[in-house]
Amino acid sequence: MAxxxxxxxxxxxxxxxxxxxxxxxxxxxxxxxxRSAVQIATEFDKAPxxxxxxxxxxxxxxxxxxxxxxxxxxxxxxxxxxCAAELAGVLTVGTWTLTDPSAFPDATVWSDYGMGYLxxxxxxxxxxxxxxxxxxxxxx
Numbered sequence: 001m002a003x004x005x006x007x008x009x010x011x012x013x014x015x016x017x018x019x020x021x022x023x024x025x026x027x028x029x030x031x032x033x034x035r036s037a038v039q040i041a042t043e044f045d046k047a048p049x050x051x052x053x054x055x056x057x058x059x060x061x062x063x064x065x066x067x068x069x070x071x072x073x074x075x076x077x078x079x080x081x082x083c084a085a086e087l088a089g090v091l092t093v094g095t096w097t098l099t100d101p102s103a104f105p106d107a108t109v110w111s112d113y114g115m116g117y118l119x120x121x122x123x124x125x126x127x128x129x130x131x132x133x134x135x136x137x138x139x140x
Contacts (some may be wrong), residue, residue, distance in 0.1 A: 013068045013076055013135055017044065022127050025065040032058030032109045039106070047106035053093060057109040057121070060086050063127065073136075080132045086123040090114060094122065 001080035036054035044051055060082055094113035097104050107116055116120030 013071045013079070013132070015083060018068060018131055018135065021124075021131055022065060022068050024120065024124055025061050025068065025128075028061040028109075028117070028124065029058055029065055031117065032061055035109070048106045050104045050111070051104045053089075053108040053110065057086075057089070068128075070139070071083040076132055076136060077088045080129060083128045083132065087129070090125065117122070 019103050036051050036058055039047075039051040040055065056126055062085070064079050064082050067075040067082065090113060092111045093108055093110035097108070097111040104111060109117060113119060114123075
């Protein structure tokens with residue numbers, strides 16, 4: 001590639017507070033994936049829905065972490081959509097676990113709006129969406 005054929009630089013999403021988001025999402029990836037992997041491997045028949053939802057949460061966290069690190073407008077949009085889906089999942093599962101506790105014999109990452117994770121699962125997507133929208137406004 002010639003020096004004049006430069007690719008446009010990606011907008012960084014992990015500057016300042018964005019770095020804290022990457023760190024928190026990274027911690028959530030490790031927590032959710034580790035928890036679900038052990039539970040699925042050892043006691044899947046006890047609460048298959050709960051353990052599967054925890055695995056899905058881990059995958060969502062992983063994708064958002066990757067998108068934040070990757071940067072660029074496409075990654076920002078993908079992360080924004082994923083954060084909205086994550087928030088919808090947290091609110092749905094959180095409400096479901098409160099209204100019908102018998103549906104979940106064991107907790108998920110998103111049970112009771114993430115109470116077992118200090119409510120980080122409900123606060124994180126809201127914060128991330130705010131940051132991602134703000135980072136868009138800053139580059140416009």
